[in-house]
Amino acid sequence: SILRLGEYKSDENAVYFMGLDPVFSAFARLYIRDILQMTESTQVPGIYFYNSHPIYKVDVLGTVVYKRERDDFFCYGVDDSTGVINCLCWKMRGEPQTSGAQGGFDPVAEMRKLQRAQQRRCRVEIGELLRVRGPVKTSRQQREISASVFYKVDDPVMAVQIAWMMELPELYRQCYDKPLQLQSNTTRYQFLKSKATNIIRDFLNQKSVVKFRPYDVQDLLLPLVNSQPQEHVAGPSGCQKLRQLLKEVLQTLQDEGFLYRKVKSQDEVYTVTGQDKELVIAVKDVIREDSKREKYAEKGCHVLHILSAVRQRYSLNLSKAALELVLKSLECNSDIISSSDSHYTML
Known part of the structure; x- marks a missing residue:
């Protein structure tokens, strides 16, 4: 079954899945009209919804x-022909300190030139084209953008604006107007x-x-399974799914090394690695x-040599992950030390 966030009765449900929506992590390129009309979350301030997509930062050109x-x-009031939004753009402060460089390349002087060039690009007049990226916020019941990046765009033949106007409808078709789908x-x-x-x-x-x-x-898992939606435990298959x-x-837990089976037989017995004192003694020995x-006096014993030796002495079924868990515990207790990433010796 497919979980369609767009079919939820309220956009507020989408807030639980916002980390799974790629739109949430991006600067959403939306029409200003849609930014002004987005609804704000009542659960998470600063999060807005367009067609159930959670949005908190945008990218506009106008x-x-x-x-x-x-x-x-x-x-700056920015107009993209669909609406006008207020953009709060902070001025850059501070000048680099004087450099002690004598002749040649002076990084501080070059940095000062870059800052002055940036200041010129950030000082925009009415009628000029401005691009703004930043989070959306509501101040005094007015929607605005708090710019994290903003700059004047030189576009004498309108190439940038044309490319922008062609790109946005495609983004809406392929992304914003489609509800997020998850394999529920x-x-x-x-x-x-x-x-x-x-x-x-x-x-x-x-x-x-x-x-x-x-x-x-x-039985520890029975309440957890019973609390799931009906399709998971329906009818006589509930016990089978619990066992699965x-x-x-x-x-x-075996893959993590937390458990291992000392002897593989029909009597399915699991051993908790960290509680197996005999295993710890065998590794130390x-x-x-x-x-x-x-052969091992200089660098110590390699982890694969230890694994092979312990398997011969103690259990053929010991996994490398379980051994590494024991080695880590012994090292934390200062019983052994690692002379390299893969070699161990006694203190």
């Missing part, structure tokens, strides 16, 4: 139709799986569990003994 100057900023089942299930993984991990840590079987922890979710959670050998 002609200056009025100008007000203050000590710290300019107020996939997104929802990934969230469910992540939450279930945290539940199992937290329980095992809090209870200091060393070994367990899947049915020992399965638990299977994927246990596999994730390998490093202690082999670090004394001439």
Whole structure:
């Protein structure tokens, strides 16, 4: 099924998904008319909605139709032929300090030239073309743009304006006028799986569990699965989906090294890596003994050598991820030290 934000009764629902909408991260190129008519979020101040797309910063190009100057900023009225919006453009302050360079290239002098050139570009007169990028805000019940970037555009043959007018309708067709679509089942299930993984991990840590079987922890996920929309647990397949979710959670924890199976058999027993004291002793013994050998005396034992030795002594099914978790714990406790990214030796 497809989740269509544009079909929501209220744009406020889209605020929960705004990080998934690429429009939210971009300077939206909108007609000024649409910027003035956007509705503001009541939940997150400074966020506006156009066709359910969350927007907080825009990019506009238009002609200056009025100008007000203050000590710290300019107020330019920008008109793109669909509407006029007030743009608050801060003046640049400060001059570079005098350089001590004697002859040759003087970076401070060059920086001063660049600043003066920028100041000239930022001082715009009525009738000139101005481009403004920045967040939208509402001040005194009036919509305006607080410019983060603004500059005068030299466009004697109107090439920039023509390109802009041709680009905007295409952006509206391909992006702004289309509601955001998410694969709701996939997104929802990934969230469910992540939450279930945290539940199992937290329980095992809090209870200091060393070994367990899947049915020992399965009921922990039952309230989580039952709280999902009906299609996830409908009818007799609910138990099957619960077992499938638990299977994927246990596999994730194995991939992270948090769990491993010491012996693979029909009796599905998982060992919590951090609680396996015998494993910790086996790893320390390998490093202690082999670090004394001439081959490993200088750099210490490589992680793959430690893995091979521990597998032979303790468990053939130990994963590299689980071993690295043990090594990290031993290093944090100052039992061993890493002589390089992949070598370990005793203190």
